[in-house]
Amino acid sequence: MTRIAFIGLGHMGLPMARNLLKAGFPLSAHDLVPEAVAQLAGEGARAANDAHDAVQDADVVISMLPASRHVESLYLGDDGLLAYIAPGTLVLECSTIAPDSAKKVHQAAGKLGIDLLDAPVSGGTAGAAAGTLTFMVGGAAEALEKARPVFQAMGKNIFHAGPAGAGQLAKVCNNQLLAVQMIGTAESMALGVANGLDPRVLAEIMRQSSGGNWVLERYNPWPGVMETTPASHDYEGGFMSELMAKDLGLAQETALASGSSTPMGGLALHLYRVLLRQGLGKKDFSVVQSLFGAPEE
Amino acid sequence: MTRIAFIGLGHMGLPMARNLLKAGFPLSAHDLVPEAVAQLAGEGARAANDAHDAVQDADVVISMLPASRHVESLYLGDDGLLAYIAPGTLVLECSTIAPDSAKKVHQAAGKLGIDLLDAPVSGGTAGAAAGTLTFMVGGAAEALEKARPVFQAMGKNIFHAGPAGAGQLAKVCNNQLLAVQMIGTAESMALGVANGLDPRVLAEIMRQSSGGNWVLERYNPWPGVMETTPASHDYEGGFMSELMAKDLGLAQETALASGSSTPMGGLALHLYRVLLRQGLGKKDFSVVQSLFGAPEE
Amino acid sequence: MTRIAFIGLGHMGLPMARNLLKAGFPLSAHDLVPEAVAQLAGEGARAANDAHDAVQDADVVISMLPASRHVESLYLGDDGLLAYIAPGTLVLECSTIAPDSAKKVHQAAGKLGIDLLDAPVSGGTAGAAAGTLTFMVGGAAEALEKARPVFQAMGKNIFHAGPAGAGQLAKVCNNQLLAVQMIGTAESMALGVANGLDPRVLAEIMRQSSGGNWVLERYNPWPGVMETTPASHDYEGGFMSELMAKDLGLAQETALASGSSTPMGGLALHLYRVLLRQGLGKKDFSVVQSLFGAPEE
Amino acid sequence: MTRIAFIGLGHMGLPMARNLLKAGFPLSAHDLVPEAVAQLAGEGARAANDAHDAVQDADVVISMLPASRHVESLYLGDDGLLAYIAPGTLVLECSTIAPDSAKKVHQAAGKLGIDLLDAPVSGGTAGAAAGTLTFMVGGAAEALEKARPVFQAMGKNIFHAGPAGAGQLAKVCNNQLLAVQMIGTAESMALGVANGLDPRVLAEIMRQSSGGNWVLERYNPWPGVMETTPASHDYEGGFMSELMAKDLGLAQETALASGSSTPMGGLALHLYRVLLRQGLGKKDFSVVQSLFGAPEE
CATH class of the missing domain: 1.10.1040.10 (N-(1-d-carboxylethyl)-l-norvaline Dehydrogenase; domain 2)
Known part of the structure; x- marks a missing residue:
């Protein structure tokens, strides 16, 4: 079964992660707010100590963060998460960020052999809770196919918008x-x-x-x-x-x-x-x- | 059978009048361009000599003109058409004009016991030809009910927007x-x-x-x-x-x-x-x- | 000495009229607010009973009203002020109104042989009090020359913008x-x-x-x-x-x-x-x- | 006499450099377009081989480039010009660039003990030719005082807008x-x-x-x-x-x-x-x- 690491349990991330748990995916979770992690742990997730811990053994990494700078800071740099993710892992970057910022993370992931998709959502907190989000996805079509079951546990419409950054x-x-x-x-x-x-x-x-x-x-x-x-x-x-x-x-x-x-x-x-x-x-x-x-x- | 007078046979008016003929309504028609009138006469309409002639014996008068000033000039004034229309006649003013202008014509018609509706359309020339126009109607609800079969011969959606001027x-x-x-x-x-x-x-x-x-x-x-x-x-x-x-x-x-x-x-x-x-x-x-x-x- | 009738003693009109009094012009005044008239009467103006009374024997009529409808209602119609003003009188219409409205009043005045200028001001209440208003004047150049001393008692810059309505x-x-x-x-x-x-x-x-x-x-x-x-x-x-x-x-x-x-x-x-x-x-x-x-x- | 290095001889830079020559400043010049350099050399400037050559022995460096990326690329990085400029030198960065970009260059210069001013101009090519430009200057007030004679050879109004980036x-x-x-x-x-x-x-x-x-x-x-x-x-x-x-x-x-x-x-x-x-x-x-x-x- 696909193991998922979920990073960012805010208004959107928490209900999205919940729908993954309901769908039966084993899930490790991290957020800077311990209460959010504890809440999800109570529903069956593994509470990770930090982002690096969360992605241990994960087949799919999902991030849902406020803005470009948080995403770049999470993934990039010498100690960035990409350095801790195994080649072949699938990263679904669901935050809404600048297309140029998305391209930067894509590029870094590509060099490491990591499949990354930019996949911002629409549908709001109601759609996140109901599992009816729309995903607009940028990146390779094959990666999207691999990710489809995961997206489907959280949303209804999954669009392939084009190459890296196209989702944003x-x-x-x-x-x-x-x-x-x-x-x-x-x-x-x-x-x-x-x-x-x-x-x-x-x-x-x-x-x-x-x-x-x-x-x-x-x-x-x-x-x-x-x-x-x-x-x-x-x-x-x-x-x-x-x-x-x-x-x-x-x-x-x-x-x-x-x-x-x-x-x-x-x-x-x-x-x-x-x-x-x-x-x-x-x-x-x-x-x-x-x-x-x-x-x- | 309801006799209709149609005034204004432009890009919109001509196909609208045609649909009335097809629906079997006896129709007299007038336009400043004789060719438009001749064309409709060839399809079964009576070619009126002028607007006053057109409304003779009509149960319903329909007008489809370019702008407020044409509508006011047609209906109002000492020699305006309202003076030649019998009380109880139904007037469907389908031109797109200023709401205030529509209210002025409503008021004049009301004083003479003539039922008038402002009923501008949307749907364009394609909708006019296909008989699928939308009518947005202002005026008395009873008048709208009387006019419904006539509207239905030309359009698909008929909305009652409210009192005089509400259609515009x-x-x-x-x-x-x-x-x-x-x-x-x-x-x-x-x-x-x-x-x-x-x-x-x-x-x-x-x-x-x-x-x-x-x-x-x-x-x-x-x-x-x-x-x-x-x-x-x-x-x-x-x-x-x-x-x-x-x-x-x-x-x-x-x-x-x-x-x-x-x-x-x-x-x-x-x-x-x-x-x-x-x-x-x-x-x-x-x-x-x-x-x-x-x-x- | 040029006798002036001043109609409309609001925030702008009152200080403008005051400057005319200071300049020595005999002045009759009218406003719908009796207090404003009384105040100006205390400074030497004749308190007129109404607008018709104000323009009696006036060489120059000045109006300063809120909007187009007040100006049209003052001057036009069977009982409008123009009917009570002698040919040859100079009317300075200083309200800020629609150019089309100004043209309408110009036309009516022209038919009666009355010289009218549309002469809206800029400079605000401070300029009105200090007598430093700018007048933007529409109408005949000769009429403007006749009016110049009156304008100069109230303002500093007097521009001839062009024919009727050009001031507005x-x-x-x-x-x-x-x-x-x-x-x-x-x-x-x-x-x-x-x-x-x-x-x-x-x-x-x-x-x-x-x-x-x-x-x-x-x-x-x-x-x-x-x-x-x-x-x-x-x-x-x-x-x-x-x-x-x-x-x-x-x-x-x-x-x-x-x-x-x-x-x-x-x-x-x-x-x-x-x-x-x-x-x-x-x-x-x-x-x-x-x-x-x-x-x- | 203050020796000046001038980098960027476009529509604005060329006439500005000319005015410095006319004012008697010894000047070395560089531009990617050799014709521009040759033209200025014909008027008394030293034609530098490249930017690094131009700033040799300069007391004041002036740059006038199209956009942020050119300025950052000129000054910053391991081989950037700042590394070749002696501490105590005055840099007048006159290009119109993003305030944030200006701050970045300021910061780098500051670390090296170089006095930098962002000093974009207004006045257009006519002002550049006539020596009547306006300089809006950001940076230390003392640096502006040192630069004043140089600015005055090219412009008329010199404003101190505030600290680093304030000129932009x-x-x-x-x-x-x-x-x-x-x-x-x-x-x-x-x-x-x-x-x-x-x-x-x-x-x-x-x-x-x-x-x-x-x-x-x-x-x-x-x-x-x-x-x-x-x-x-x-x-x-x-x-x-x-x-x-x-x-x-x-x-x-x-x-x-x-x-x-x-x-x-x-x-x-x-x-x-x-x-x-x-x-x-x-x-x-x-x-x-x-x-x-x-x-x-």
Whole structure:
């Protein structure tokens, strides 16, 4: 049976690791927060002393960390984890990081004969818990095939985006578009309601028309339109504005490097930065509705 | 059988009228262009001498005109058509015009006991020909029920958006959102491809993920991703950029009147104006892709 | 001696009328707020019973009102003031209104042989009190020459912008640019300070370099950079954000009518609308600094 | 007499070096383009074989290179120039580069006891030729005092912006603001002219009013308003759009690093990227006027 080492048990990593345990994978786990490790150990994982210990005898290493610098610091350098991982091991780097950073880790792994995939996810904490995440994967197709059963224990859609770094790139493009259409949806909702339309009626018309999008299907930013969205629960839960700002920052970094023009993506970033300044960084990213008007006012 | 008068036989009006004829409705028709009238007469319509002649004995009057000023000039004033329409007649005003303009015509019709609905459509010339238009309807619910069989001969989805003017408002909100996500999609496509992603793969990943929207489902702006889109045919056909600029202008007018904040909607308008200045007003609105990069370059 | 009727004694009108009294002009005054009229009467004006009474025997009529609808309602219609003003009288319409609205009043005045100038001002309440306003004047050059001594009692710079409506157009263009560079200045101040620059040093470098502008000369939005600016007094006084939003709205209306592309002007409007929603409409327009960061935080 | 080594004889470097020769400084010069070195040698400079040769016996080293990577590659690394420069030497790094890159070079120099100043310029090729550049200087105040005579041979205004990197930061902030007000000016010019104003009259009114800025004083983007501007010479000469795009990219990098919100600065970058895509990267940056309308059309 494939032995897995899981590093990074935060809001996303913990439920992902849990789904691997449920699927029967032997799992060793590490996180800087001992409580998270203890919790998972109580559910059947081996509590590793540190990252180096975790990857001992592992067939697959999975990491889920906050940002590029944590990932580079984990894997690279003289004492980096790659030096402790046996050739032939499969590394699934699931953090959302800069495509260039992902390529750097790919390159280092390649030199050591380690199969690495960049495999950022979408679907949020709810998708992590339900095991319905989407994985956008960059790296060799054969490595993806080997990894498929592991991904399937944690997610539903597994896309092969292309070579090294392509998973991060696809996620950056997708999340930039998501932010643009969240803001566009919030603007049109506020515009219609300010002029007398019923928010539920407007939401339903646009959902079924050419304005239709994922936000209108699952995640309407107007309070009360959908019962289970963060918008209907004071914008709690979901995907935090500060994480969306991070992803939009990665998109702008990527656009800078390629000389791309992304006026809507750039504006989205700067509007989220305004929200963060107003102390709304921990709220769900649909709280951008508050910039344009919402019923509480 | 319900007798219909149809005024305005342009790119949209002509195929809409045709579908009414096919459904068996007796139809009288008028347009300033005699050729359009002659063509429809050849298919069974009565060629009216003018608008006043067209509405003689009509149970339902349908108008499909370019802009607010044409609609106001047709219906209002001492010699306006409303003065020649019998009380109890049903008027379906299907042009895309300013919500305030629609309300003005509603009010005048109401004083004369004429049932009027503002019922702008979405779906483009393809939807008009196929009889699959979406109608967004403002006005009394009972009037909508009376009009339903007529709408059904021309379209598939019929939404009741609310009272007088609500149809126009819903369309304005929907089309603003459509423009924002067309531009957002074009930006993310260009960003991904500039960084090495395959356009088809990226399009498919976003379509199935949280970036999913109507544009990715049916109308991808990147040439070659979908065979039948305007993007794959030099941006010919479809919905012209200058018409999208018109709709975005109506959105900004509406936002000005209500003091609404729509930064993405405003930016969309000004980017389309840049396109128009470059002589691309007659191209499909997905030509906005050219601002950000496309494969021909 | 030229007899003047002054209608509209608000924050701007009252100090302007006062300067005319000081210059020795006989003045009759009207405002809907009796206290304002009484105050000016105490300083030597004749308190008129209403607008019609005010213009009795006047050689020059000056109006200073909040918006287009007030101006149209004052002058136009069967009982409008123009019907009570003798041919040959000079009307100085100093309100900031839509250029199209100004043209409408010009046209009506022209038919009656009344010389009208649209003459919006810039300089704020401080300039009104000090008699240092700038007048941007539209209408016949000869009329401007006749009006010059009156303008000079209230202002310092008198520009002839062109024919009817040109004064309003020039003001709209100027204030759109002012808003854009206020926001641009606030962004660059926040960017520099967030990265460790001293705000006073940065302000001085940009002021003397190619970033130099009126805002950096007189109206720095960063608290403490200049002692006498609203920014250094909790953004009190000066030119209210809601008035800037109004002017930016006029700019967008004008841009819509001419099909002009103004992405920065449009974004400026929508950012000010965000500020208004946050309850900052009565603060000076330099409070836009708070969107991007300011020292209090 | 202070001996100077000058590295980088491009559009800016060559005329700057020339002014140093004219001021009597003994100068050794290096550039990858031998013609540039030969030209300067013809005017009295010593042609160095390479950068290492150039800095032999120099009291002051000046570099003027295209971008961060060239500067880092010149100075840093085992074979970097810093290793060949004697402690106590003064290095004036005049390229426009990322503030973080400047700090890196500062740090390396500091360790070796070399006095380094980041000293990017503004004023363009015209200012370089005339010796009227502005220097924005980061680093120790005493080093700036030592360097002052050298700066004064090339420029007019020398600002001490703060510690290491502050010169680059000040330039980034200034140029972002310059771009924003160039675009804002172009928008208002086009808006006014489209509505009938005379461009010269409008330009003069705004210049003397609250819209006043450096662009209106010296660099109006509307052809024909000022005889000597690039706008009046088919946008040739001046400061190339692609260089402005580079500077706006540095501003966005800086904003990303500090989490700053700069919606106007971000939009400016993306509009310049649109211009570059249209093949206008080598034209003066006032060519942004063409996006919004200009008389040739």
